[in-house]
Amino acid sequence: MMNLTEKAYQIRQDVLDLIYRGKAGHIGGDFSVCDILVTLYYRIMNVGPDKTEDPDRDRFILSKGHSVESLYCILADRGFFPKEELLGYSQFGSKFIGHPNNKINGIEMNSGSLGHGLPVAVGMALAGKMDGRAYRVYTVMGDGELAEGSVWEGAMAASHYHLDNLTAVVDRNRLQISGSTEDVMHHDDLAARFEAFGWNVIHAPGNDPDALTAAFLEAAETKGLPTVIIANTVKGCGVSFMEDKAVWHHKVPNEQEYEQARRELEERRAFIHGIDCE
């Protein structure tokens, strides 16, 4: 089986290059969400470049759309489009903009404004139930995003309609652009909030693909209600000087920072590869 932690480090390297070259991006959230997306795209979801029109494919919405660089690198790596296309990222006229754009193969819905993914996912899950299709619907939200009221409108409807084909993930890195999520608008009782809205809640270490895999499988087995996985992550995960620093929400590394980040990511990847080979 593929070592997904190693794959996530490969994707982080691609993301670092993309952001450094394009001089734009939200690197902190890209790195915190990376293991979640890798787990979904390489192990959990029934999706692929040959299935983009398949009515039975699983559906995914990146509700925290600003982490699109990780999604782009994963879609390219999975062959949804040629990797060279990413050279246009953030350049004039490119379709590879700073938020998901469904003109790109493999992206279902546009996002970027927060609080949209879950309600749209509710509609997709409802359609699946209406048509008796077995596909599952996934969305990933940021923790800062949960201050949007529309998230809770969606949460209400998901349990009302018993959407057990819907799994939401909260990338709980505890930082947003202004600082700590708990200072900006606290969520420390997040599990209780979702439970009160009628959801099954699973806690998982969010930078551990094997633990996330177990959580996704448990969600798929849970009947009669939707599941939220509160994935406890580290913002900037993988690069020492970026980890747990709000400033790296959307800072672009300079040359020196880029070189150091590259070295660190390569070392961690090599280390994990070494472990895997033993």
Place this chain on the structure above:
Amino acid sequence: MASIANKQVICEVLQEHAASDRDIIVLCSDSRGSASMTPFFEQFPEQSVETGIAEQNLVSIAAGLAACGKKPYVASPACFLSTRSMEQVKVDVAYSHTNVKLVGVSGGVSYGALGMTHHSAQDIATMGSIPGMRVYLPSDRHQTRKLMEALLQDREPAYIRTGRNAVEDVYTEDHVPFEMNKATVLAEGTDLTIIACGEMVAAAKRGAELLAEQGIHARVLDMYCVKPLDTEAVIRAARETGAILTIEEHGPIGGLAGMVAQTAAAACPVRIASMSLPDAPCVAGKSKEIFAYYGLTAEGIVTRARQLLERF
């Protein structure tokens, strides 16, 4: 007076098609009664979705359904649908290009005495300003049916505004000239053109009749397609009649008047006057009382048309 409101016709048309097209879905936000959609919900419970009083969710869920091949019709009061759900309309419907049809019911000042919160004198402006969103204001029950039949055939987003109550017929059962996205010429004339949409079309038609009695011959256009505006008809009106009077149940900013003026000014500048609700909270009362107060009547049209022509 027609026996049923335009919004009821929308429900009827959807009921007629829903049995043979199981992808037709109606969504309401505790608005099935006010949107006249109760018969649909009763006949097709499996094709009905209730979201509760949550208009953001209402539109996003519809977009998700559409992204999976459904044909959702969202029916909710125009006042909420065109403002509370704006960003969902912009991002999840128009920008994501999902086949969602938004039906804003009891639009304009239909809710009369309920006041500013329930008036939607801004929905042409809000919906029309979103790239990819079409805006239709049918004038009577017959045209509403034609419009719905056309919309059922396409896969593009659209906003349809109707009023609350039954309105005077503009057309007859066996005579409803209709071409999608083309204004309907209700009367020919050479002195000026009256361009109206929605419930104001009936007033425009009667106003033209009164003007004719005074020897002024007005062309009347039913511009139910406010966006995409039938620009050819506007330019033809400017060239051939030399003066344009617009009338709409909407505020003066960002509605039919602005779009017509912009079109005519660029192609064939002529004298233009507009009749609308004010750029202020509207007075409360029955909608007909409100129309009378602001001069949005056949008689008001006569006065305004004469002023327009006298200024030459």
